[in-house]
Amino acid sequence: MQNLSNVTVELAAEHGLTGGEFARAVEILGRTPNFTELGIFSVMWSEHCSYKSSKKWLRTLPTEAPWVICGPGENAGVIDIGDGLAAIFKMESHNHPSYIEPYQGAATGVGGILRDVFTMGARPIANLNALRFGSPDHAKTRHLVSGVVAGIGGYGNCIGVPTVGGECTFHTSYDGNILVNAMTVGIAPKDNIFYAAAAGIGNPVIYVGSKTGRDGIHGATMASAEFDDQSDEKRPTVQVGDPFTEKLLLEACLELMATDAIVAIQDMGAAGLTSSSFEMASRGGMGIDLDLDQVPMRETGMTAYELMLSESQERMLIVLRAGREDDARAIFEKWELDFAVIGRLTDSGRMVLKMAGDIVADLPVAPLAESAPEYDRPHRASPKLDAIRGADVILRKSTRDALLALMGSPDLCSKRWIWEQYDHMVMADTVVRPGADAAVVRIHGSNRALAMTTDCTPRYVFADPVEGGKQAVAECWRNLSATGAKPLAITDCLNFGSPEREEVMGQFVGAIAGIGEASRALDFPIVSGNVSFYNETNGVAIQPTPSIGGVGLIARVDRIARVGINAEGLAIILLGQTVGELGASLYLREINHSEAGAPPPVDLAQERQIGEFVRSRIESGDVRVCHDVSDGGLGVAVAEMVLAGGVGVTMSVPNGVDHGWWFGEDQARYILAVDQKSAAQIISDSEKVGIKATRIGTSGGSTLDLGADGAITLSDLRAVAEGWLPGYMNA
Amino acid sequence: MKAAVIVFPGSNCDRDLMVALEQSAGAAPTMVWHRETTLPDVDLIAVPGGFSYGDYLRSGAMAARSPIMKAVVEDARRGVAVLGVCNGFQILTESGLLPGVLMRNRDLRYVCRDVFLRVEQNDTPFSNKYAQGQVVKIPIAHHDGNFFIDSDGHRQLEDEGRIAFRYCDSAGLVDNRSNPNGSLANIAGVLDPSRRILGMMPHPERLSDPNLGGNDGRALFDSILNALS
Amino acid sequence: MKALVHITLKPGVLDPQGKAIANALTNLGFQGVNEVRQGKYIELDLPDSDRASAAASAKDMCERLLANTVIEDYRVEIVDQT
Amino acid sequence: MKALVHITLKPGVLDPQGKAIANALTNLGFQGVNEVRQGKYIELDLPDSDRASAAASAKDMCERLLANTVIEDYRVEIVDQT
Numbered sequence A: 001m002q003n004l005s006n007v008t009v010e011l012a013a014e015h016g017l018t019g020g021e022f023a024r025a026v027e028i029l030g031r032t033p034n035f036t037e038l039g040i041f042s043v044m045w046s047e048h049c050s051y052k053s054s055k056k057w058l059r060t061l062p063t064e065a066p067w068v069i070c071g072p073g074e075n076a077g078v079i080d081i082g083d084g085l086a087a088i089f090k091m092e093s094h095n096h097p098s099y100i101e102p103y104q105g106a107a108t109g110v111g112g113i114l115r116d117v118f119t120m121g122a123r124p125i126a127n128l129n130a131l132r133f134g135s136p137d138h139a140k141t142r143h144l145v146s147g148v149v150a151g152i153g154g155y156g157n158c159i160g161v162p163t164v165g166g167e168c169t170f171h172t173s174y175d176g177n178i179l180v181n182a183m184t185v186g187i188a189p190k191d192n193i194f195y196a197a198a199a200g201i202g203n204p205v206i207y208v209g210s211k212t213g214r215d216g217i218h219g220a221t222m223a224s225a226e227f228d229d230q231s232d233e234k235r236p237t238v239q240v241g242d243p244f245t246e247k248l249l250l251e252a253c254l255e256l257m258a259t260d261a262i263v264a265i266q267d268m269g270a271a272g273l274t275s276s277s278f279e280m281a282s283r284g285g286m287g288i289d290l291d292l293d294q295v296p297m298r299e300t301g302m303t304a305y306e307l308m309l310s311e312s313q314e315r316m317l318i319v320l321r322a323g324r325e326d327d328a329r330a331i332f333e334k335w336e337l338d339f340a341v342i343g344r345l346t347d348s349g350r351m352v353l354k355m356a357g358d359i360v361a362d363l364p365v366a367p368l369a370e371s372a373p374e375y376d377r378p379h380r381a382s383p384k385l386d387a388i389r390g391a392d393v394i395l396r397k398s399t400r401d402a403l404l405a406l407m408g409s410p411d412l413c414s415k416r417w418i419w420e421q422y423d424h425m426v427m428a429d430t431v432v433r434p435g436a437d438a439a440v441v442r443i444h445g446s447n448r449a450l451a452m453t454t455d456c457t458p459r460y461v462f463a464d465p466v467e468g469g470k471q472a473v474a475e476c477w478r479n480l481s482a483t484g485a486k487p488l489a490i491t492d493c494l495n496f497g498s499p500e501r502e503e504v505m506g507q508f509v510g511a512i513a514g515i516g517e518a519s520r521a522l523d524f525p526i527v528s529g530n531v532s533f534y535n536e537t538n539g540v541a542i543q544p545t546p547s548i549g550g551v552g553l554i555a556r557v558d559r560i561a562r563v564g565i566n567a568e569g570l571a572i573i574l575l576g577q578t579v580g581e582l583g584a585s586l587y588l589r590e591i592n593h594s595e596a597g598a599p600p601p602v603d604l605a606q607e608r609q610i611g612e613f614v615r616s617r618i619e620s621g622d623v624r625v626c627h628d629v630s631d632g633g634l635g636v637a638v639a640e641m642v643l644a645g646g647v648g649v650t651m652s653v654p655n656g657v658d659h660g661w662w663f664g665e666d667q668a669r670y671i672l673a674v675d676q677k678s679a680a681q682i683i684s685d686s687e688k689v690g691i692k693a694t695r696i697g698t699s700g701g702s703t704l705d706l707g708a709d710g711a712i713t714l715s716d717l718r719a720v721a722e723g724w725l726p727g728y729m730n731a
Numbered sequence B: 001m002k003a004a005v006i007v008f009p010g011s012n013c014d015r016d017l018m019v020a021l022e023q024s025a026g027a028a029p030t031m032v033w034h035r036e037t038t039l040p041d042v043d044l045i046a047v048p049g050g051f052s053y054g055d056y057l058r059s060g061a062m063a064a065r066s067p068i069m070k071a072v073v074e075d076a077r078r079g080v081a082v083l084g085v086c087n088g089f090q091i092l093t094e095s096g097l098l099p100g101v102l103m104r105n106r107d108l109r110y111v112c113r114d115v116f117l118r119v120e121q122n123d124t125p126f127s128n129k130y131a132q133g134q135v136v137k138i139p140i141a142h143h144d145g146n147f148f149i150d151s152d153g154h155r156q157l158e159d160e161g162r163i164a165f166r167y168c169d170s171a172g173l174v175d176n177r178s179n180p181n182g183s184l185a186n187i188a189g190v191l192d193p194s195r196r197i198l199g200m201m202p203h204p205e206r207l208s209d210p211n212l213g214g215n216d217g218r219a220l221f222d223s224i225l226n227a228l229s
Numbered sequence C, D: 001m002k003a004l005v006h007i008t009l010k011p012g013v014l015d016p017q018g019k020a021i022a023n024a025l026t027n028l029g030f031q032g033v034n035e036v037r038q039g040k041y042i043e044l045d046l047p048d049s050d051r052a053s054a055a056a057s058a059k060d061m062c063e064r065l066l067a068n069t070v071i072e073d074y075r076v077e078i079v080d081q082t
């Protein structure tokens, strides 16, 4: 065993292990770990891999439903979508690498989440991305936007998976810590899902994909450390993505998966070979012997430490049935990928690494996994804030000017500049493209489809973590319902500051409570997810951002609703209660430069009732135009419908309404555009079940007529909404 | 009509093209792996979009030198019709079957969106179901679609009526604003002298189904069926 | 032997990348940048043991793959391994 | 003055392009190509009249735009206008 002497508490601390954690490592081993072992402990027990601060709370989330095949714990979540098929999906963060090197950071984020999904046997059918950037005025923002978007496109376009949706907003709290959350949705035959639990003593452990280099060593610990002013200079080696190789890996894995040669398979993501081999062994209760000399290497002189911690991309670890090595090798050679038998499963319960004839590490698998640290960190709830309504705000702009300002604001403006850089149509199944509430992607060769979206309103979560957590789930559910999809399940990507600070931990605990409550009330279980802590610089944290990615099922692609008002003479109907909540609204922020107040409360029973009503009307074919009301309220929602369809609307404004009516962000609301005949029916049907339905306008012409407040031509509206992002990026 | 679709390791529109061809022709095309050295006896060879070999070095460069392309060039010289879409167009120019090059888009960004095309020639195996001058909506999705050719080459294309499609606006106006990538003279697709080889950047296979937002691409595949069976 | 290959666009061939870089430089405040041309620089680690054969094979590689000689020029330089 | 800029990937950084080129060369029948690294070569036509100031501004351009210094190295060479 090498380097026994020089591992100290100080060296452990440099690896991010606390004194207590190091003591526990020594106890488990019965001796001081060597350098390689220390590296393994440090990544396995990093926040990123061990979830030590979040585990306690994640356990409280609902994860089950009759249609859930596999919940959290595997590489991705799996749900039954009927016809013998399963949808497999997950969202993951790549925040820190994307800040340091936006193109490669974002690209490898996409690569990583794709592998999480195809490692389970699914062909990826869509990507989404939730992006949060700092203030547009911040010196770095433009460069980060440009690099991140190019990187996401560069990877997804090349591998040929359409990028169909996402979010992109700006806030100064992300100035030093942008968020890049990538989601992939795939489809697999329900009876051919692959898991990561190793089994079968003597079975070979196979390494496939790209060679290992010294890329991103310590990426997992980087993802678990805060930034300080020096991090710009430290610039750790970032990984470079190779989407072409990933495409080969995808096809080769799917080809091998069509045989029965695979026992277990796991991609090498954060902490590469260490976490993939450890997780496979520990899930299956197995030991594993690895011969590191067999690992395909890109560089000479690599040490065991480097091989185990490298985060080189486009690699997979597979346990094969003994004797199937040649079949597997033939497939990977056909696709011109590296293939190597690097070890065997054992009954020792230990992970034993050999290199050049020496044992370079010898660790007990179960104790290391079981006694991974778990913390119940102190947390403090955020103070409750008061609601703000129309009467509480000083009127700074006319309705017309406020609407134009909102439509041209960074958060609400069209994100076309982004999604046009993504191939959102490849695979020729994209039925609803970016720019709607949820994207709709047809299940190939069928008349059914999946709807998908990502949502979160960080300013709400900041103002009230519990309500904000609920709202993120509710909005996701609503965006799916607005297309006519039945929402099935969600993945979450929980981005927060340092859990070692009570108020941040309080935000986390509150958000989880809200997410859990909404997910229970809406029958919308959480099947996969990811936690990203330490998104803060110099003690200033990001707004808490639990991104929620949702998937829903559409029974008939010819029975969906779209956002655009595309015919004259339609009745515009608002479903749901309008109180005029302006607390934490975009109106308040953009027009009155205030971020004060409580966010709109979420009534989950109403949310469910109205959403189900809307879906039933879309399924019956009565409703073909529908949009939910969210950021910017009613005024913005109608403006978006007008822009999407190209037909104007004349609003019928109730007497005595104020800006709370126009721009309040009250939840559980939808806007429908239906022909006159159906309008009366829908209004009376909704009133019968206690849903408030108000006729707020009629479609026609080429202006958005706001009544007494004036009118806006469609071309002015379009110029404002489409203008901001390209204008900003080309400045 | 019998067709073959060439599949490179990084092709990603091979399935889309297969579906569109099958929809028009009623029979599935043969998928031919890039390492093959011969082609089945077919009426049409289709080279699909994607990133054939990652599009590293230059788009289409490595694919053009792959084993199967020798066979494609030979069959094309014998008169078999060839359609190259997007990366397929780039491969056809790199292999010398079509003139010109496809350079990085004018503003250097990848662009994916619907564009309008004006059908400049409808007397070809690929466009006989369109009207001359018809304006159609078809999506593009590429990083390197900026068609360039020297002025003699350009003149020749114009004189011989070998510009198949040009980018235009919804009214058919061909100008700089309706040019999505900086292509010379808004050229979106070109023919070889025999008019049996077409390369085009837009993806007709992506708008050949009303569920996907349009059906204008369908006529291209119907034209092929009409001409070649 | 190592071959250092420069691939540049022929004079008169439009260079969208160079043009965009020139624009970006101007936007960054660099005044008077007249022209920017972007090419490729490729380092090949070759098995040949003498310069002449290394140069010949690098040239062959340029002709057959590395350069598109319709629009690009190339230049090969041979250096001893470092 | 003209600045000739070479931008190359730092040692150890994966070069997917180089890797693919090496493969393609092997498939074309070139044996024994050990490694290929692809970089960029940029020619800048600068207004500066002395070498030192041209070198300084080219370096500044590399730092601020042309090179991605997280993963790339650059080298500037100044030549008189030809």
Ligand SMILES: Nc1ncnc2c1ncn2[C@@H]1O[C@H](COP(=O)(O)OP(=O)(O)O)[C@@H](O)[C@H]1O
Binding pocket: A129, A130, A131, A163, A164, A165, A166, A167, A168, A412, A415, A418, A419, A433, A434, A435, A436, A437, A438, A439, A454, A455, A479, A630, A631
């Ligand atoms: N980063 C992005 N990538 C792809 N699509 C995006 C991105 N950001 C926003 N979009 C698209 O823009 C549209 C509007 O987004 P958003 O305002 O977040 O919708 P909603 O309020 O319905 O959640 C959606 O279709 C979304 O998918």
Ligand SMILES: [Mg+2]
Binding pocket: A436, A437, A438, A479, A627, A628, A629, A630
């Ligand atoms: Mg919405």
